[in-house]
Amino acid sequence: MESGLSARDRVGVQDFLLLDNYTSEAAFIENLRRRYKENLIYTYIGSVLVSVNPYRELEIYSKQHMERYRGVNFYEISPHIYALADNSYRAVRTERKDQCILISGESGAGKTEASKKVLQYYTTMCPTRNNTQSIRERLLQSTPVLEAFGNAKTLRNDNSSRFGKYMDVQFDYKGAPIGGHILNYLLEKSRVVHQNHGERNFHIFYQLLESGDGALLKRLGLDRTNPQQYHYLVKGNCPRVSSISDKNSWKVVSKAFTVIGFNEEEVEELLKVVASVLHLGNTQFGEDEYGETHLTTEMPIKYVSEVSYIPVLSLTHKKIVAKGEEMIGPLSLEQAVSARDALAKAIYGRTFTWLVQKINQSLAFQVKCSSVIGLLDIYGFEVFQNNSFEQFCINYCNEKLQQLFIELTLKSEQEEYEAEGIGWETVEYFNNKIICDLVEEKFKGIIAILDEECLRPGDACDLTFLEKLEDRLGGHAHFVTHKLANGKIRKAVGREEFRLLHYAGEVNYNINGFLDKNNDLLYRNLKEVIMMMIVRRQSNFRFTLLSCGQAATQFKLSLAKLMDILMSKQPSYIRCIKPNDAKQPGRFEEVLVRHQVKYLGLMENLRVRRAGFAYRRSFEAFLQRYKPLCPDTWPNWQGKLSDGVSTLVKHLDYKAEEYKLGRSKIFIRFPKTLFLTEDALELKKPTIGEREKRLIMIQSWWRGVKGRRRAKRRRQAADTIRNLIKGFILRNEPRCPDNEYFLDHVRFSFLMTIKRNLPKSVLDRTWPRPPPSLTEVTHPHTTYTHIHVLTLERSQSSLEQKVVASGIFRGQKDNYPQSVPRLFVGTRLENEEINLKVRQTLGTDNKYGVVVTKYDRHGFRARPRQLLLMGSGVILVQESKIKQRIDYSSLLGISVSSLSDGFFILHVPPADSKQKGDLVLQCDHVIEAVTKLAVMADKIHSVNISQDSIKFAIARGKEGVIDFTYGAELRVVKTKNGHLAVVRIIQSHTKPINHLDKILSL
């Protein structure tokens, strides 16, 4: 337990809550750095996981690692993403409460990798249903397809996701993953037509050109020889460095398409869109002598119309309505270029949405979904030199997530305090609702004002938008512009910028492009063009219906929906940090990390979690660890756990303000208190004596044994219940392996009922009603027989002994069926048959007597004897002489053969000097005698039934053997090799005679 605590000097603290100086950003970063240097990339803030991108493959993601984290508590083992994944999964299983895992961090910090690791954990570790193997595959394979269309190489990340993704993994009641659902946010469509220097377009363009089959490329009018000829691919001036990885990726993507269930036609339709975008990009315009815009390129246009069904005229002309009449009017050169780009973005964006829908169809679950774990992989707070509409949306999103985080964290803290009966202490925190309102409030917020400006007729533009913001929001504590500010701040905000004071810090947004981007600039006629494309496509490929509303508002609405989804779940958080911009392992740049710690709000996270108590543990765990520190609790505390903890902390001199005892947990306010206790434990360890150490070892070993036994019992119980249920369903079917357990159980229970409710007299004809599977027992003519039989055999234990005999001999010994219809009687020897002298010696302790034949151990001479079962041992009597006495406690076991002979051997300890070796006996009532002996000596499980021969001990370590064989008649002879040979007649199995027999012989 708490291995990280004892190793804390070497690698900092594994939970930031234990940082002594928890308000110090420097201490926080130093802890991250120290751990990162040791390749310890994960650290907790309570239940939040902070992850620092290692930029190298670490050997910590194997199946063995997954196993190690299964079912383990957070603090028991070094921090890991699997611990978090497992924790959420366990909550889903045990509490049936939906979970979500929110992953944030800036581009390249490791969000997508983290979400893949979580998904891998679930698809590897969760139980399977027969038909869910393919769902696992599809869940995993949805990633490469979405990445091909939604990821791109950027300066920050070679595989940067250019969209936000929320994915539900759905589980059935057994915890098997059975489906999924994806929601996508804000695809960065501008990348389709423009990339920054050193960046690329979406992967799929390069993958198709590098690896698409020749005939396919020909059909799409594409040429692989020179990808640089496509204008939309050369904007970023990015050298074609990754052609090999594109080729490999294409293989993965093609396979993934098949797994997800795309047919060839659908894949080709998708690729047609990719080709159309490339052709559109190569469509050039010029002006003729009348200043009218026309197309200067022939080839791409051919493909634009043939592959994409785009009417060529729509690229240079638009519909206008003048004086109530629709007319076609020309576009200016500039308008044509921007309309072309808008069309390319719109086509690609809608295709992406279609792709997500198609994947969702493939992941839709077929069986009842019981609970859900959602995974959110979305951009973290973004602050660049120049921040535009996209950063505005992203940061607004993070503002909302922060609000959710604070609300849920405080809520769960409060709930825990309440559950533990500890008074809630107000936590000071920055409530960012004021900023969320500033952005999203109806009619008043920035988004409302932006929409208003977009829809307003007249000369609306980005600058008029800025003026309106200043007008309406001037004076708001979190909003500043150049004009509104004064002094220093004025200098820091440009004339075309507005500044928001986010929870994580200030960000200046440049208003250029806000209106266009919000309008998602698509001329009316272009929308119609897209509609036409939909209609003219023959296949089932569909674009989604045209969106209505402005981009920011749409985003706001989808975010609100997302918040509802997340609010209904229990959240866990993964905060990803990028240690350097060069994508290099081992490099930890403090300035960069500090920036992220700030924008991820980690110090605020820590402050909120630490506002109350730094450490909390269940009484049991606390006492278990620290009990050696107090004489009263060592080595074991016998009383109530809370009293034990109380005694322990009093002995340790904890001050009242340092801790509180809840109902099941101790809360410790300062890490220092805990560290002192830990240090005391370290000091104590060497002085714990050998005996105590052994005791600890034995205790922990015993805990393990008990745990395993508990687990085994649980498994057995589950099996039994399963067998009973299966048997119950098949109870009316003929006896078969699936219902025999159930039927036997019913028979046994019924028999016990009979035993408890035996009729009082022969005339009493009442009979307990048997279960349907035993209806034969009520047969009128047998009823009386039963009553009669059972009345005679009222002897209290007789029926139980019959059941025991059945357990020992049924199916094992040939003459067992014969014994079934015969009664077990109280004794086979009346008192008078036993010599008076013997009776006088033994007193009245005799429980059962029977005539037996004893065979000498050496010559195998047969001698008549009486066998008496007494309260504490078995006696062999020859007339008036007591020949041998074996205490039950020293009886090792009883052996019989599997045949129908009456031999039985009593084994005694060879070293027992009073004994002359094992006793070889023969009896006509072997089943009865052995059963009674086994019951009285408590040796039911020590009856050994041998197939061919039985070895027995003769005095002084010698050994005798009895061989059993089938034969025409019974013979018992001494053979040449000194064995006793018992030949037994072949038994024809007698049929069961009555129902009791039937019941017992089953």
Ligand SMILES: Nc1ncnc2c1ncn2[C@@H]1O[C@H](COP(=O)(O)OP(=O)(O)O)[C@@H](O)[C@H]1O
């Ligand atoms: N846990 C990890 N182990 C090894 N490499 C990682 C890990 N997390 C991230 N990386 C590396 O960093 C790159 C960027 O990670 P990614 O998850 O795509 O970032 P994000 O989604 O946050 O933009 C990955 O392609 C991978 O090379």
Ligand SMILES: [Mg+2]
């Ligand atoms: Mg990503």
